Amino acid sequence: MISKPLNNSIITVSVNVYQTLLVAYPTKFQQEYGSQMVQVFQDCCLRALRQGGMNGMLKLWAVTLLDLIQSVISEHAQKEIQMKKEMNPDDIRIAGKALMWGAAAFVVGILLVAIGGSKLWGISVVLTHLLSMPLLVVGLLAVRNRYGEKIGGFGRNILWMGAILGPLITFIGLVGITYSPQPLGILFIVGPAMLFICLALFGFMALYKKPLPRWNVAPLIAGLWYPILIFAYIITSMRTGDWDGGPGTPQWVGVVSIVLCAIQGIALAALGYILKSDVPEETAVSA
Numbered sequence: 001m002i003s004k005p006l007n008n009s010i011i012t013v014s015v016n017v018y019q020t021l022l023v024a025y026p027t028k029f030q031q032e033y034g035s036q037m038v039q040v041f042q043d044c045c046l047r048a049l050r051q052g053g054m055n056g057m058l059k060l061w062a063v064t065l066l067d068l069i070q071s072v073i074s075e076h077a078q079k080e081i082q083m084k085k086e087m088n089p090d091d092i093r094i095a096g097k098a099l100m101w102g103a104a105a106f107v108v109g110i111l112l113v114a115i116g117g118s119k120l121w122g123i124s125v126v127l128t129h130l131l132s133m134p135l136l137v138v139g140l141l142a143v144r145n146r147y148g149e150k151i152g153g154f155g156r157n158i159l160w161m162g163a164i165l166g167p168l169i170t171f172i173g174l175v176g177i178t179y180s181p182q183p184l185g186i187l188f189i190v191g192p193a194m195l196f197i198c199l200a201l202f203g204f205m206a207l208y209k210k211p212l213p214r215w216n217v218a219p220l221i222a223g224l225w226y227p228i229l230i231f232a233y234i235i236t237s238m239r240t241g242d243w244d245g246g247p248g249t250p251q252w253v254g255v256v257s258i259v260l261c262a263i264q265g266i267a268l269a270a271l272g273y274i275l276k277s278d279v280p281e282e283t284a285v286s287a
């Protein structure tokens with residue numbers, strides 16, 4: 001027989017976990033229905049524990065998780081539909097400009113490190129992470145909303161994943177630098193690479209589906225080169241034990257890195273220009 005204090009503890013933990021999971025819903029949905037959902041779940045926990053004990057709680061959680069996953073997907077899908085209805089030409093143009101400015105900040109930040117080394121590392125971080133990352137996320141989410149229906153579920157979801165994982169991994173790496181430069185600190189540069197990998201995968205789909213009005217190769221070029229350079233750097237550093245790019249690094253490596261990052265920046269800016277210029281006809285008319 002389960003004691004009353006243990007009952008209360010199980011219910012409290014279950015409710016707290018459930019309340020945390022509600023963060024997966026859109027913010028507006030949480031504000032409108034979150035407290036009622038928590039109260040209903042708490043009542044269900046009391047009833048399940050009273051009638052079935054721990055087996056009853058496990059069954060409740062199995063049903064709840066399945067329902068939660070389906071409901072979260074449904075709510076986000078409805079949110080996207082609503083966002084598309086409310087999107088106006090100014091929103092699209094602003095997102096396109098954000099992508100272009102994000103590309104410029106990212107490339108300038110990379111060039112500063114390549115040219116000035118560790119002396120300009122602080123300024124580079126501000127440009128490539130603190131300034132560029134939010135702008136790129138805004139732009140890529142707009143690309144997802146604008147061309148997602150044409151490219152299919154994989155393309156939509158991969159951009160969404162990049163917009164979430166890129167900043168999240170970057171933040172974890174930023175915290176890791178303080179406590180453990182290696183290996184957690186390396187996540188600081190892996191974060192943007194994850195965002196660009198997802199963009200490159202979207203680009204592969206774009207070559208086949210051709211959702212953009214022109215330059216469908218732009219997303220692939222815009223996402224490909226930085227991840228290749230970063231993972232080449234990680235593999236080389238793991239083999240040599242030198243994470244600071246010592247004097248033994250050939251000069252041509254720096255030149256190639258600069259050229260490839262410049263090409264990537266141009267492709268990102270081109271993608272932003274396409275987005276800025278490609279306003280839906282029905283939206284433009286209604287505006």
